[in-house]
Amino acid sequence: MFEMKLPDPGEGLLEAEIVTWLVAPGDTVEVNQIVVEVETAKSVVELPAAVAGVVGELFCAEGDVVPVGSVIMTIDDGSGSGSGAKVRYSGDSQADGAEIDAEPRDTGVMPSGDPAAESSGSGSVLVGYGTSDAPVARRARKGGVAASAPQTDQVHDSYGLEDTPGHRTEQVRRSNRVDAEPQEPPLPRPETGRTPTGAVAVTDPVGRPLAKPAVRRLARDLGIDLTTVAGTGDNGTITPTDVAQAAAGEGSGRRGPTRIPLRGVRRQMLNSMQASLQVPQASVWMDVDVTETVALIDQLKERREFAGLRISPIIVLAKAVCLAMARHPEVNSSLDLIRQEIIVNPDVNLGIAAATQRGLVVPNIKAAQEMNLLELAQALNELVAKVREGRITPADAAHGTFTITNVGVFGVEGGTPILNPNESAILLLGTFNRRPWVVGEGEDERLEIRTIAKLTLTIDHRVLDGEQASRFLSDVATILTDPGLSLLF
Secondary structure, three states: OEEEEOOOOOOOOOEEEEEEEOOOOOOEEOOOOEEEEEEOOOOEEEEEOOOOEEEEEEOEOOOOEEEOOOEEEEEEOOOOOOOOOOOOEEOOOOOOOOOOOOOOOOOOOOOOOOHHHHHHOOOOOOOOOOOOOOOOOOOEOOOOOEOOOOOOHHHHHOOOOOOOOOOOOEOOOOOOOOOOOOOOOOOOOOOOOOOOOOOOOOEOOOOOEOEOHHHHHHHHHHOOOHHHOOOOOHHHOEOHHHHHHHHHOOOOOOOOOOOOOOOHHHHHHHHHHHHHOOOOEEEEEEEEEOHHHHHHHHHHHHOHHHOOOOOOHHHHHHHHHHHHHHHOHHHOEEEEOOOOEEEEOOOOOEEEOEEEOOEEEOOEEOOHHHOOHHHHHHHHHHHHHHHHOOOOOHHHHOOOOEEEEEOHHHOOOOOOOOOOOOOOEEEEEOOOEEEEEEEOOHHHOEEEEEEEEEEEEEEEOOOOOHHHHHHHHHHHHHHHHOHHHHHHO
16 A cells, blocks of 8 residues: 655745646546645645555645655555554644544654664655655654644744644544545535525546646635636636636625635735834835836847747846846845844845736746856746746745845836845836836936836845945936946946
8 A cells, every 4th residue: 555645845945736637536646646736835846646556545635734754645546554542633623522643744853873774764755745664763752742833933033923723633534525624613605595596617537627836725725616617718727717707606696705815926925024024124116217127128129049939028027137236246146143143145146026817936047047048037937937837845835045026017107115034125117108208317307207116225224324335226217227337247
């Protein structure tokens, strides 16, 4: 009997939530067949079966929050009985008198005393599937019972949070129903006065409505049955807009409030913003004539090298930030309160804030300062594609050093951005507006209709002062005003 465990997603994440089971006990599965969708703090990923056989038992229900390394299902591959106890978990529910027989999971600490055990190693595990069979060590729970709850302190500490309760993992009663509801207060369902649309969703070969994992998760959070939603996407695929429209309601009668659980991306965003507001922040801003930047973007769209790429002002802004950062490396810093040091990062891991249906995510382009304009465009387009498809992983969002956020795409002129944890600056770009602008000097001074945008820079005032922030912002504005001046940087 093969025991399938929840793999380690890396980046310090110690748990994941079961989103959708794609198999049921008794089903026959093949190697690499997708059997379950799980959600980490930043993405929804699909886990494949590592062996072929017959599905035995599912040890957690949809909605359960499961610690890394826990057995989530068994597959009868003809190898006989498996070893180790199975654990059933419920992320938010609590069962009185529940018993937990926990199998040790990899804590990242090598056992001591046994050279053979120390040398056996488990190998790297990425987001997806693959776990270790090597011996592992864990701290015993007080009272002699092995602890099964994830140690979340280090995660919360990284965001500067104190006394943040970790997730409790307790036993839930097994249900062979794949669609069993999590043992927690259910989401509000549509009122009886609502009438179904009568739409029938297009299904895939296994009978599921055609929808990406993120869309299925959104529907579950909103209490929408995807089988009643007609998809408007390619080949009848259900889109986030389709789900939102279904949640808006049809039929008569007043709807009650919609409750959206603070899980996954939304919970991560909550923690990050709470930590950010503990930092003393200051902002500087200026209006910038970006007429020449617009002209440059139009030229790039005609270039053969940029064929097939979406070219936007963010690409030019990203390059301007990297060039200005070379003159002002202190802006690319973080604060180490324990050692009382300011850490000037050698690489510009440039974060791009992206709004999704499930909350704000900030993946970053690693070592952006080493890329030319074409490479930046390619990297940015790849990030956008991963965000739209819900493929952003924790590694994509880790180790950011500076963030750009663009509210101009929503028609907003400006705002005051809030720092991401462990970063010292964030730059906001507003919408491009055509308006009168004074150009020229002296006798040549005149009014012209130009394209103007507002830039706002927020800094950690413990690390940077107003002069440093102003000089950096001025250099970025200079490049956007006249991109040719970038040759001087």
